[in-house]
Every structure is written in C-alpha cells, then in structure tokens.
Amino acid sequence: MKFCTAINCMDGRVQLPVIEYLKKKYRVEYVDMITEPGPNKILSDRTDQKLIESIFARVKISVEKHGSKHIVIIGHHDCAGNPTDEENQKAQTQNAINVIKNKFQNVEVIGLWVNKNWDVIEIN
C-alpha cells in the first residue's frame, strides 16, 4: 500500500478534490489526512507551538508507519479558518512548506491552492 500525507483544512469542500488530485499525482492508494482550520496559517504564524507539535506528531506517523514520501500543505478559497486573500495565503503556504521541510527531511514537500471552482493548483 502506498500513502502520501496531506495537511489540509478541515473544510469539507476541499477533502475530495485534494484526495483525488494527490492519488493521481503520486500514484498512491491512500492520502493520510491531517486537518485543522487554515493549517497554512497555523504553520506560517508559528504562534501555537502545541498545535504545530500535534500536527507534526500526526505527520510523523504517516511518514514513519505508512512510508509516505510526500507531504502536502493546502490552502483554499473562502477559508473560514484563514480569512485572507489568495496572495497572502500563497505566501503563508510557502512559509509553511519551509517549516515542514525543516522538520522532515528525505521527503518531498509541496503546497496546493484550491480555488473558487475547487480546482487544485500546485504552489512551488
């Protein structure tokens, strides 16, 4: 079985688009889903260390127990947990990518943006 890891928003609208996109992109059978409201903001701001540790503890299980080689951080349009514009969210996602890369080596880390049509776009 092959897994990848998504740090996604809890918003129900972005679950299936992200799962479908990542299953296709990485040819994995399963996407381990770690959800918080506006996780790109949480990881970019770095104000809630306890929550970040909780997120990373879950990522660690996915990487170490499920052998995930890809960690993906997601931001999306109309996010109730992170009500800021696309430009700012993309900058947060970029910061979040760096924070994750710093913690997890030997895995690929990318960012995704889910737009108002629920299309998934890669941020690198």
Ligand SMILES: [Zn+2]
């Ligand atoms: Zn959201």
